[in-house]
Amino acid sequence: WGPRRDGHGEERRRRNVYIRDRGDQRESATDLGRTAQILIAQQRYSEADARYTEAFEAAEAAGDLGVQGSLLQHQGILQDEMGNLDRSIELYKEAITLLQRATNRGAEMRTCNQLATAERALGHLDAAEAWYARSRELAKQLNDKPQLAVVTQNTGILYQTQAENEGDPVKQAVLLSRAVDSVEESLDIKLDMENQLAAAASYG
Numbered sequence: 001w002g003p004r005r006d007g008h009g010e011e012r013r014r015r016n017v018y019i020r021d022r023g024d025q026r027e028s029a030t031d032l033g034r035t036a037q038i039l040i041a042q043q044r045y046s047e048a049d050a051r052y053t054e055a056f057e058a059a060e061a062a063g064d065l066g067v068q069g070s071l072l073q074h075q076g077i078l079q080d081e082m083g084n085l086d087r088s089i090e091l092y093k094e095a096i097t098l099l100q101r102a103t104n105r106g107a108e109m110r111t112c113n114q115l116a117t118a119e120r121a122l123g124h125l126d127a128a129e130a131w132y133a134r135s136r137e138l139a140k141q142l143n144d145k146p147q148l149a150v151v152t153q154n155t156g157i158l159y160q161t162q163a164e165n166e167g168d169p170v171k172q173a174v175l176l177s178r179a180v181d182s183v184e185e186s187l188d189i190k191l192d193m194e195n196q197l198a199a200a201a202s203y204g
Contacts, residue, residue, distance in 0.1 A: 025062035029055045033071055036078075045082055049075065066107070069098035073111045080118055089118050109138035113151050116158075125162050132158060149189040156182030 032055035039048035052075040059067040076091035092115035099108040116131035132155045139148040159179035166172040 025058045026064050026067060029059035029062060029064070029067050029071065031055075032058060033067075033074065036074070040078060045078060049078055049082075052078065065098050065102035066104050069095045069102055069104065069111075070107055072098065073107060073114070076111075076118075077114065080114070085118050085122050089115060089122070092118065105138050105142060106144070109135050109142065109144065109147055112138065113147070113154065116151075117154060120154075120158055120161065125158065125165070128158055129155070129162075145189055145193055149186045149193070152182050152189065153186035156180070156186065 032051050036048040036051035036055065039045075039051060052071055056068055056071045056075070059071055072091045072095035076088040076095060079085075079088035079091060092111055095111050096108055096115065099105075099111060112131045112135035116128045116135060119125075119131060120128035132151055135151045136148065136155065138144075139151055156179045159175045159182060163172045163175035163179060166175060
């Protein structure tokens, strides 16, 4: 009589191989993403973009939504720097969807701000305002004061841009007032953070 096959043991073996393969894919995604960053530092942008695509495919095979979203975010930044704003906007939106599914609100918050800035650069001011608002909402939820300062300042710049494009003097005045309020709020947040650091240092 031959040895009896353990069905449960075989199932465990297959599961362990599956887990190991997923781990290998996740590691490959991380390595490829790191390679892309090195290529960017060397200004080899097309090659970097290809590595990000390969990294995303590996992360997708690993089933890691957070890594997928992060890779698309960084690929969006690359496309942004290359001047391909339409493509960067597509990548940012895809990244946000994945980061929401991964419940990575910090990365979603930063990506919303980057998306808003890309939309603003293309003159899509209403879309930019909506994405800045989402980034601001997440920054408040996470009590992320540095990001809140950044997005509040960016919102002020947006209001200033809207005012420059506004033909109605009354509406223009309202927008400029909002711009001032946003920039001043950003400065207040930064000053508050500096005061907290100084207070912490005094106890050191």
